[in-house]
Amino acid sequence: MAAINFGYTISKPRAIDLDRNNLRKSDEILHEMPELQTCIGCGACTAVCTAGNLTDFNFRRTHTLVRRGEYEGIYAEMNKCMLCGKCRLVCPRGINTRAVVMLVKRKLGDF
Amino acid sequence: MTFYAPFCLPFILGAALMFIIVAWKWILWLLRLPRSDKRLILRGLFTHRTLGAAWEVVRESLLHRRIFRVNPLLGYMHMSLAFGWFLLIVMGWIETISYVGFRWVPLQGHVFFKYFATSLPHKPFFDFAMDLLLLFVLSGVALAWGKRLYSRAMGMRRTTKHVLGDRIALSALWFIFPARLVAESTTCALYGGGGFLTGSIGGWMGAHIGVLPLMNLETVAWWFYSSCLGLFFVALPFSRYMHIFTEIPLIFLRHYRLRSTEKHSSYDHFQIEACSRCGICIDPCQLQSVLGINDVQSVYFLRDRRYGMLTRPVADNCLMCGRCEEKCPVGIDLNTLRLNSRDRMRNVPDERRYTYLRGVDRSSGEGKVGYFAGCMTLLTPRTLSAMSTIFEAAGEEVWWADREGGVCCGRPLKLSGETDSARKMMRYNTELFRKHGITTLVTSCPICLKVFREDYDLPGIEVLHHSEYILRLIRAGRLSPTHGTTRYTYHDPCELGRGSGIYDEPRAVIEAVGELLEPASTRENALCCGSSVANLAISDGQQLQIARSVAAEMEATGAEVIVTACPLCKKAIGRGTRRPVVDLSEIVAASLK
Numbered sequence: 001m002a003a004i005n006f007g008y009t010i011s012k013p014r015a016i017d018l019d020r021n022n023l024r025k026s027d028e029i030l031h032e033m034p035e036l037q038t039c040i041g042c043g044a045c046t047a048v049c050t051a052g053n054l055t056d057f058n059f060r061r062t063h064t065l066v067r068r069g070e071y072e073g074i075y076a077e078m079n080k081c082m083l084c085g086k087c088r089l090v091c092p093r094g095i096n097t098r099a100v101v102m103l104v105k106r107k108l109g110d111f
Numbered sequence: 112m113t114f115y116a117p118f119c120l121p122f123i124l125g126a127a128l129m130f131i132i133v134a135w136k137w138i139l140w141l142l143r144l145p146r147s148d149k150r151l152i153l154r155g156l157f158t159h160r161t162l163g164a165a166w167e168v169v170r171e172s173l174l175h176r177r178i179f180r181v182n183p184l185l186g187y188m189h190m191s192l193a194f195g196w197f198l199l200i201v202m203g204w205i206e207t208i209s210y211v212g213f214r215w216v217p218l219q220g221h222v223f224f225k226y227f228a229t230s231l232p233h234k235p236f237f238d239f240a241m242d243l244l245l246l247f248v249l250s251g252v253a254l255a256w257g258k259r260l261y262s263r264a265m266g267m268r269r270t271t272k273h274v275l276g277d278r279i280a281l282s283a284l285w286f287i288f289p290a291r292l293v294a295e296s297t298t299c300a301l302y303g304g305g306g307f308l309t310g311s312i313g314g315w316m317g318a319h320i321g322v323l324p325l326m327n328l329e330t331v332a333w334w335f336y337s338s339c340l341g342l343f344f345v346a347l348p349f350s351r352y353m354h355i356f357t358e359i360p361l362i363f364l365r366h367y368r369l370r371s372t373e374k375h376s377s378y379d380h381f382q383i384e385a386c387s388r389c390g391i392c393i394d395p396c397q398l399q400s401v402l403g404i405n406d407v408q409s410v411y412f413l414r415d416r417r418y419g420m421l422t423r424p425v426a427d428n429c430l431m432c433g434r435c436e437e438k439c440p441v442g443i444d445l446n447t448l449r450l451n452s453r454d455r456m457r458n459v460p461d462e463r464r465y466t467y468l469r470g471v472d473r474s475s476g477e478g479k480v481g482y483f484a485g486c487m488t489l490l491t492p493r494t495l496s497a498m499s500t501i502f503e504a505a506g507e508e509v510w511w512a513d514r515e516g517g518v519c520c521g522r523p524l525k526l527s528g529e530t531d532s533a534r535k536m537m538r539y540n541t542e543l544f545r546k547h548g549i550t551t552l553v554t555s556c557p558i559c560l561k562v563f564r565e566d567y568d569l570p571g572i573e574v575l576h577h578s579e580y581i582l583r584l585i586r587a588g589r590l591s592p593t594h595g596t597t598r599y600t601y602h603d604p605c606e607l608g609r610g611s612g613i614y615d616e617p618r619a620v621i622e623a624v625g626e627l628l629e630p631a632s633t634r635e636n637a638l639c640c641g642s643s644v645a646n647l648a649i650s651d652g653q654q655l656q657i658a659r660s661v662a663a664e665m666e667a668t669g670a671e672v673i674v675t676a677c678p679l680c681k682k683a684i685g686r687g688t689r690r691p692v693v694d695l696s697e698i699v700a701a702s703l704k
Contacts, residue, residue, distance in 0.1 A: 004515070035650070050486050053516035055467045079464050082519035082536065083527055084486040085644045089682050094651025102457075102527065102647060109459075 007052050021069030025107050029066060033103055036063065038093045045087035045097055051080045059087060059097065066104055074108045112211070114220030114227055118334040122219055125341030132348040133356045136384075141360075143377035148369050155367035164366035172358050173197055177440040181391055182266030188258065189389075191251030193355075199244045206237040222340070225295045225309075226333055229302040242306030245295075248288050255285065269399065271390035271410050273351075280346035286339045294332035300325055351414075354387035358441055361385045371447040373454055373530045382443045386413040392435035392445070397639055401660045402653050404428065409435045409445040416452055426452045428648035431526060432639030433609040453528030460531040468539045473515040474547065478508030481549035481572075483540075483563075485556030486519050487678035493693075494555055494678055497700035501581060504703050505589040510547050518543075522562035526645040541567050553580045555696060557607035557677045558644060564611065576607060578617040578676050578695055585623055592702035597625040599698065600670035602661070602684060603637035604677030617676045617695055624702045628668040638664065640675075642683035658687030666690060674698060 030036055043060045051057045057080040066074055078101055087097040144152075155161070170176045173194045179186030203221050210224075210231055220227060254265075262270045273281065292309065299305030299313025300320070316325065347353060361381040369378050392409040393399055399408060407428040415421040429449055436445045482502070488494050495514070502509045521536035544552060552569065554560050555577040563574045575583075584590040599621050607613050614634050621627045632638050641649075641657025662684050665673045673688065675681050676695045685692040 048490060050516070050519050054471045054518070076463070079461060079532075080467065082486075082521075083523045083529070083644075084519040085523055085679075086486050086490050088651075089487075089490055089642070089679075091651075094655075096647075096650060098523075098527070098644075099647050 005053070005056075007046055007049075007056060007058055009056075016068045016070060018068065023069045025071060026067050026069050029100075029103055029107055033096070033100055035093070035095050036067070036100055039063070039095060040093060042092060044090040044092065048086045048090050049081075050084045050086060051082050055080055057081065059101075063100060063104065066108065071108050075105055075110075078105050078108075112227065112230075114217050114223075116223075116226065116333070118330070118337045119219040119223060120337070121334075121341030122222065122337040122344075123341075125344035126218060129344040129347050133353075136348065136353075136380075137356075137360060140377050140380045144369075145376055148364075148376070148378060151369055152364065152367045160366040161363070164363040167362050167366070168359050171362065171440070172355075175440065177442075178389070178391070181438060181440065184254065185258075185265040185267065188251050188254040188265065191247050192255070195244055195248035195251060199241070199248060202237070202240055202244055206234075206241065209234065209237065223333065223337070225298055229298060229304075233304040235306070238304060238306035238310060240306075242308035242310070245288065245292060246308055249292065252285055252288050267390065267394060269390065269393045271388045271393065272405075273388070274414070276346060276350045277388065280343055280350035280352050283339050283343035283346060284352070287336070287343060290332065290336040290339050294329070294336040297325055297329040297332050301329060351386070351388040353384045354441070357381055357385040358387075361441070365442070371444045371451065373447070373450050373525065375451045375455055379448060379451065382448060383413050383417045385441050386410065386417075386443060387441065388414060389440065391438050391440060395434040395438050395636075397432070397434070397641065397657055397660070398428065398430065398649070401641075401657050402649065404649075409439070409443075409449075412449060412452075413443070413445075416448070421452060423456055424648060426456060427646070429646060430605070430639045430641065430643040431645035432605040432643060434605075434636070434639065437609055437635050450526065450528070450530075453526075454530045455528075457528035458530050458532075464532050465535045465539075468518060468535065471518065472543060472546075473517065474510060474512050474543070475514060476509050476511045478510045479549055480507055480551045480553060481510045481512050481544060481547060483512040483517070483520075483552060483554045483556075483559060484514065485554055485559040485678065487558070487682070488555050489513070489516070491678040491681055491694065494681075494696055497694065497696040498555060498577065500700040500703065501584070501590065501696060504700075505584045507584075507589075510549055512540075512543065512547075520556075520559040520562045521566070522558050523644040525562065525566070527647060537562070537566055541569065544569060544572060551575060551580075553577055555676075555678065555694065557604045557610065557613075558679065561606045561610045576611070576613055576616070576676070578607075578613060578620055581696065581699055582616045582620050582623075585620065590699070590703065592624050592699055594623065595625045595702060597672060597698075598628055598670045599625050599672050599674045600628045600630055600665050600668040601633075602630070602640070602665060602673060602675040602680055603634060604675060604680045605637070605639050605643065607676055608637055609635060617674075620695055620699060621674055624698050628670045630664045630668050632664060640677075640680040640683035642679055644679070654683065655686055658683045660687075662687035662690075672698070 046052050046058050046060045049059055062077050081101045083098055085098055091097055175186055175189040178189050203224060207216050207221050207224055210228060258265055295309040296312040296316060299309045300316035305313045364381060371379055371382060388410050390410055396408045398404040407425050412425055415425055431446045433446055484495055518536055518539050521533040525533035549572060552572050552574045560576045601617060601621055618627055638661045640661055641654045666688060673684060673690055673692045674695055681692050681694055
């Protein structure tokens with residue numbers, strides 16, 4: 001049996017400066033998708049993720065970065081998602097995760 | 112005898128304008144068809160398909176047989192208007208010929224024949240026949256008025272909310288035949304003749320109204336009749352009544368095997384404008400009946416798309432369960448059209464996307480039978496272990512395509528409109544299946560099944576849903592489940608039933624294990640669990656609401672266990688009920704021990 005990569009690795013230490021980041025896009029996304037604010041960051045979405053099983057794609061990390069105003073490379077990252085919808089079934093807050101993926105891609109296509 | 116009077120002008124102008132616009136549309140759409148479609152038309156033109164299409168035109172465009180199946184009264188209303196008007200035109204032509212012989216008569220001469228024929232001797236047969244047909248049409252108009260007041264009498268809980276253009280055309284249509292009745296009656300009052308309808312009303316009018324007012328009334332009435340016709344004809348190509356002239360070529364093209372695809376094509380115009388906005392698609396929609404969402408149903412989607420005002424929320428908010436498609440009297444490919452609208456709105460071809468798909472083969476085992484669990488089945492491990500038990504009991508050597516994680520089949524992505532990217536996943540999985548040399552591919556997810564059958568190119572590999580596969584094993588004697596006393600009810604998954612036409616196999620499997628009780632909406636009319644991957648818009652709470660309504664219907668059968676054959680349906684319905692919801696494979700595996 002191949003070793004399963006659950007996506008738990010240690011991230012390099014870095015700082016996000018919320019004063020410097022432009023949160024306009026992030027606010028737009030939250031405005032269209034207010035339920036995203038109910039996310040408790042449990043990571044269930046990431047644990048079941050089909051794409052995350054094959055790559056280092058991490059939905060929790062990606063959408064959290066978007067909310068902090070870190071948009072670089074987000075579009076390419078979200079494009080790894082296969083939209084299979086498992087994350088939506090396991091989300092304890094019932095967030096429409098697939099719509100979040102589509103929305104983030106639509107808003108951050110230029111970044 | 113001249114066949115012209117000033118009042119004919121609105122009719123002549125309207126009719127000319129209508130014919131020019133309709134011809135323009137037809138020619139443009141046909142010319143823009145892709146080359147392969149044109150070839151299909153040429154190949155089918157001189158075959159029995161043309162005859163088949165002509166017969167269907169009579170059945171559907173004139174008689175409206177499929178609406179009769181929805182509700183007899185509704186069917187009669189549509190038939191009396193369409194077939195009645197058609198007969199009125201045909202009988203009018205025969206009448207003209209019988210009066211003046213085979214000579215050229217302008218169009219208005221046929222339509223307003225009663226007005227021009229006052230000096231000719233009366234032929235009672237035609238007076239009677241034309242009145243009878245007029246009565247036939249008028250009964251349809253009366254029903255149409257009645258339907259506005261009380262649509263439930265015709266089996267419709269809700270009817271279409273019309274836009275202004277449709278209302279104008281509709282009003283003109285409703286006035287055409289009463290106006291004709293009044294106009295012909297006044298002429299009969301002045302010159303005699305007429306059948307049981309126009310003649311009797313004419314006689315009454317002649318006895319009660321003076322000649323001078325009658326002559327004024329006659330002019331006004333014929334002007335009004337002609338104006339109604341003219342207004343209707345002008346509005347026709349721009350309103351829902353374009354369906355009258357679009358359904359006919361659509362039926363022919365459909366018989367020549369033209370189909371809509373995930374990409375927009377000129378053929379879509381024929382489908383979109385063939386929608387009469389009858390609104391039969393509204394009642395089956397669970398977004399309407401459970402959630403009260405009133406502006407996304409197929410009738411509104413097609414309308415918005417036709418007039419170029421389609422918005423993403425409308426295109427996205429659909430379960431694609433296919434319940435409306437099942438009921439559509441015109442047989443429009445509603446799901447495919449919605450799919451290619453989403454493709455237009457969202458498809459962004461990206462070459463770099465999914466480059467990670469190279470070399471991620473995590474399959475295990477060896478065998479001629481491949482089992483593709485599918486993403487959702489990986490979330491329902493009981494199905495997976497039940498399948499494992501079944502394979503073992505049948506002594507089948509199995510290649511497990513994705514037990515340790517695999518690549519999605521691509522259908523969810525396709526349903527969301529990113530069709531080009533979905534193709535990459537399809538290519539990846541196709542190569543994977545071919546590489547392992549399987550001859551049978553079993554999947555327990557109907558979503559995967561549909562895409563394997565329709566979009567994958569898998570020569571030499573038979574694609575089976577696990578319900579079909581299990582039934583085969585039972586019939587071949589390789590599985591011997593014990594028949595118990597448990598009462599089951601079965602939920603038809605949309606993608607399996609309406610989507611792939613598999614209704615009987617799961618039922619046969621359940622009956623081999625226990626007793627089967629059918630819910631109220633079943634088979635083609637089965638409800639959707641509400642969690643469809645095709646819907647990107649409704650919230651979790653709304654999904655749950657639909658699931659509860661479905662579960663309530665399943666519970667009402669009195670069955671102890673709810674069975675389904677789709678991991679997504681299982682998850683969805685499970686949230687709406689306290690009864691156990693299990694996959695088909697689970698009850699079979701349990702009955703083996």
